[in-house]
Amino acid sequence: MPSPLGPTEPPYPPGATGDATVVLRIVVRADGTVGEAEAVEGVEPFAGAAVQAAPSWQFEPARRDGRPVAARILLRVAFRAPAPGPLPPAIPGPAPPGERAAPGPRAQPPAEKAIDVVVLGERAAPMTTSMTREEVRQMPGAFGDPFRAIEAMPGVTPIASGVPYFFVRGAPPGNVGYFVDGVRVPLLYHVALGPSVIHPALIERVDLHPGGFPARFGRYTGGIVAGETREPERLFHGEANLRLFDAGALVEAPWAGGRGAALVGGRYAYPGALLALFSPGVELGYWDYQARVTYDLSPYDRLGLFAFGSHDYLAEIEDDGDTDVVLAGDFHRLDLRYDRFFGGGGRLRHAVTLGYDESSNQDGERAGRARLVGARVELSAPASERITVRAGADAQLERFDIDIRENDGDLPSRNDRAFARLFTSREDLAAGLWADVVVRATPELEIVPGLRGDLFTSDGAAEITADPRLATRLAVTPGLALLSAFGVTHQPPSFLGAVPGLQVGGLRGGVQTGLLASAGVELRLPEGIRATVTAFRSGFFDLSDALGSRLPATDVGLGQRAELRGLGSTYGVELHAHRSLSKRLGGFVSYTLSRSVRHIGRETFDSAFDRRHVLNLAAAYDLGRGFKLGGRAVFYSGIPMAIDYRIWGDGDRTDPRPDNDDEDRPDTEEDIRRRERLRAQIARYVRNLDLPERLPAFFRLDLRLEKRWVFNEGRWIALTIEVLNATAGKETLQYECSILRGCEPEELGPIVIPSIGGEASF
Numbered sequence: 001m002p003s004p005l006g007p008t009e010p011p012y013p014p015g016a017t018g019d020a021t022v023v024l025r026i027v028v029r030a031d032g033t034v035g036e037a038e039a040v041e042g043v044e045p046f047a048g049a050a051v052q053a054a055p056s057w058q059f060e061p062a063r064r065d066g067r068p069v070a071a072r073i074l075l076r077v078a079f080r081a082p083a084p085g086p087l088p089p090a091i092p093g094p095a096p097p098g099e100r101a102a103p104g105p106r107a108q109p110p111a112e113k114a115i116d117v118v119v120l121g122e123r124a125a126p127m128t129t130s131m132t133r134e135e136v137r138q139m140p141g142a143f144g145d146p147f148r149a150i151e152a153m154p155g156v157t158p159i160a161s162g163v164p165y166f167f168v169r170g171a172p173p174g175n176v177g178y179f180v181d182g183v184r185v186p187l188l189y190h191v192a193l194g195p196s197v198i199h200p201a202l203i204e205r206v207d208l209h210p211g212g213f214p215a216r217f218g219r220y221t222g223g224i225v226a227g228e229t230r231e232p233e234r235l236f237h238g239e240a241n242l243r244l245f246d247a248g249a250l251v252e253a254p255w256a257g258g259r260g261a262a263l264v265g266g267r268y269a270y271p272g273a274l275l276a277l278f279s280p281g282v283e284l285g286y287w288d289y290q291a292r293v294t295y296d297l298s299p300y301d302r303l304g305l306f307a308f309g310s311h312d313y314l315a316e317i318e319d320d321g322d323t324d325v326v327l328a329g330d331f332h333r334l335d336l337r338y339d340r341f342f343g344g345g346g347r348l349r350h351a352v353t354l355g356y357d358e359s360s361n362q363d364g365e366r367a368g369r370a371r372l373v374g375a376r377v378e379l380s381a382p383a384s385e386r387i388t389v390r391a392g393a394d395a396q397l398e399r400f401d402i403d404i405r406e407n408d409g410d411l412p413s414r415n416d417r418a419f420a421r422l423f424t425s426r427e428d429l430a431a432g433l434w435a436d437v438v439v440r441a442t443p444e445l446e447i448v449p450g451l452r453g454d455l456f457t458s459d460g461a462a463e464i465t466a467d468p469r470l471a472t473r474l475a476v477t478p479g480l481a482l483l484s485a486f487g488v489t490h491q492p493p494s495f496l497g498a499v500p501g502l503q504v505g506g507l508r509g510g511v512q513t514g515l516l517a518s519a520g521v522e523l524r525l526p527e528g529i530r531a532t533v534t535a536f537r538s539g540f541f542d543l544s545d546a547l548g549s550r551l552p553a554t555d556v557g558l559g560q561r562a563e564l565r566g567l568g569s570t571y572g573v574e575l576h577a578h579r580s581l582s583k584r585l586g587g588f589v590s591y592t593l594s595r596s597v598r599h600i601g602r603e604t605f606d607s608a609f610d611r612r613h614v615l616n617l618a619a620a621y622d623l624g625r626g627f628k629l630g631g632r633a634v635f636y637s638g639i640p641m642a643i644d645y646r647i648w649g650d651g652d653r654t655d656p657r658p659d660n661d662d663e664d665r666p667d668t669e670e671d672i673r674r675r676e677r678l679r680a681q682i683a684r685y686v687r688n689l690d691l692p693e694r695l696p697a698f699f700r701l702d703l704r705l706e707k708r709w710v711f712n713e714g715r716w717i718a719l720t721i722e723v724l725n726a727t728a729g730k731e732t733l734q735y736e737c738s739i740l741r742g743c744e745p746e747e748l749g750p751i752v753i754p755s756i757g758g759e760a761s762f
Helices: 046-056 146-151 272-278 416-423 559-563 669-687
Strands: 020-030 034-041 062-064 067-069 069-080 129-132 157-159 165-166 179-180 203-209 223-228 237-244 246-255 261-271 282-298 301-317 323-341 349-360 366-382 387-402 427-444 445-458 461-477 480-491 513-524 528-544 566-579 585-599 603-606 613-624 627-636 643-645 698-710 716-724 731-738 742-748 752-759
Touching: 034 046, 046 069, 129 146, 146 157, 146 203, 146 223, 146 387, 146 613, 157 613, 237 272, 366 716, 416 461
Parallel strands: 179 223, 643 731
Antiparallel strands: 020 034, 020 069, 062 067, 129 203, 157 165, 203 223, 237 246, 237 752, 246 261, 261 282, 282 301, 301 323, 323 349, 349 366, 366 387, 387 427, 427 445, 445 461, 461 480, 480 513, 513 528, 528 566, 566 585, 585 603, 585 613, 613 627, 627 698, 698 716, 716 752, 731 742
16 A cells, blocks of 8 residues: 655645644555545535645555556545734835835746646446445444445345355346356355355455356356455465354465465354254354465566365254255365466466365265366457457356155155256366457447357256347446446256255256346535435346245145246336445445246246345444444345145144054155145135235344554554344244244344454454
8 A cells, every 4th residue: 555755744724723633645656656536525625625636645555466566545534723912914015216125025936837646446337236344344233344244235136144155136146156266166155054155354355246247257157246355465464264153264474585475364153052042942053264386487577376174064853863954065276377467457377277166965874975177268358448358258167966865665655756867977068258348448448249159068958158248337427337247148047046066967958048128316525425316127037936836825845946947027227326335434334126027838927036125225424433333124024925835744643644643654656646636725714714915024234333443554453342143133034834823923033143253353
């Protein structure tokens, strides 16, 4: 970062009174001089005085890879009212005849001609919502995790409160892609409301592309969540955190005389004590790791190796002492990359990725394993001051070894047979070419046309797809811009996602297709507030959505629903207003009004996770002396009525099999037919009940209090107290209907997660 070489105290403006503080946004050139300067906080005449004085200051410039570079920074300037003193001497008048006039003030040299300063960097794509780690650190309920910001962004509909899997503009979780530095990962979060699988200190920013995303991303019909890691730093630094249930650390150090940088980080959970107190029948564990080494072959060439991975385990202890594994999975990635930097901000990256994913079944035996090898080339090069060309190619080969066994020798049900058809051992290949062009036709108009082509092969079948994209940005005034984005996307069949090593196989039924369109207005309001209003429409064809395609008043298993193909459509309006949480008073409001519909055969119905209203409202206030208090309110309306048809409920003694005492004998075809008749009978009974059309709405309040001590050279220590769901709200997931017990709501929670921890940067 730039650092001042001298005082940055502007003269106190004439006629002003009292003390004041101004925040400037300035551009420090590579030679240390100040170029562009504007006031983002403060009142006149102090703001004008600070802007006028800024060009006279001198800085040690910012450096990247040891080279001075231009940088835009925020600088706080303090004005202190001068103490009362003697009156200034009177200005002398004209000298009497015959006397020499007293010397007057010297003439000032003419001001230098103003120049235009161009700051090179990558502007976020139109319709992209981004949040930096510094901002997310202040967001209540996010526990300082950048990826946790996703649930608060517009267009995102949660499956359940606090559960980090989402529908994005109507696209199910299995159709939402997760990337870290361009490397695809199966999941971003640890199990059971856990943190992200990447240490927060390594993440620079998180981008949500809800639709019409850049051509670089493909093979998903829904949104894209992309995390970008921080550039290597040529100085020793680190960060550590300690909480009630986990601990993490990250350290980076230079080597080879500053030409290289080595980083290692990770996190380990120890929730045993808390679970023994609050949930004695649950076993939970997770850990993750990250390691990165870079070396500059020259000022323009860099080699890098980035390795990261994650482990999750969640199980329930039965009354008889047996362990029922809910989820046990690992994934690992190794990315070898070579970067070539060009003048003007261009870059060429060659990368090879190796990966390994694995999940276990309920008995702890391996259910799925995937090994992958991939390669990608990415180019970004400015062809002129108004045109930037981006292009690339990528390919990935995956080998799946899947073993899903039936339990106790029972005859397989329709749902079991569906799972066996969906998950098969096989080899999948996906390869693609893509290109887009950022055209700045005028300073006010930016157009980004793009095209992506992909080849999919699996089990001897092949599909070729073409995905055109177009995004525009038109600045009508300095504070008003019109945005639009459109894209066609394709994806092979999908399941729930987020399960390492288990992915639906084959191209039976063809690939899924998405048409994603949006248009909106971006506003720059006073006090540093930015707002967007966006209307969107998404269409999905040959959609496979095991979660959302739950037909009303039917009892179809998850595997059977995953085999269904249909149409989906979503439309709505998003509102997002934001003032940086790093300011003394900052916050945001994010509201989505939408409707998501599914069409299966002749049936048309709302998606099982259609939430008409989703609202996030957050605020953080700097109390002074290092204290900061924040809160976040989360509200969303209920999903359509969901019913779990039980042949017999908990506590019921009715078993439709002839011999109730022989629970271990295999089911017969007659048993299966009898159960299906009973389910149909319950369904008819439920249809005659006066149940609401939708489940109840949900409200949650998160709170956060931080005390921070700041020391020299950017070091700090912070104590944080945070509570997720401080209002102890319960969420209704569905109704359970059985023969004897009737229909009762099934609730989740209340899940209240308190966190007391410390963080330190060194």
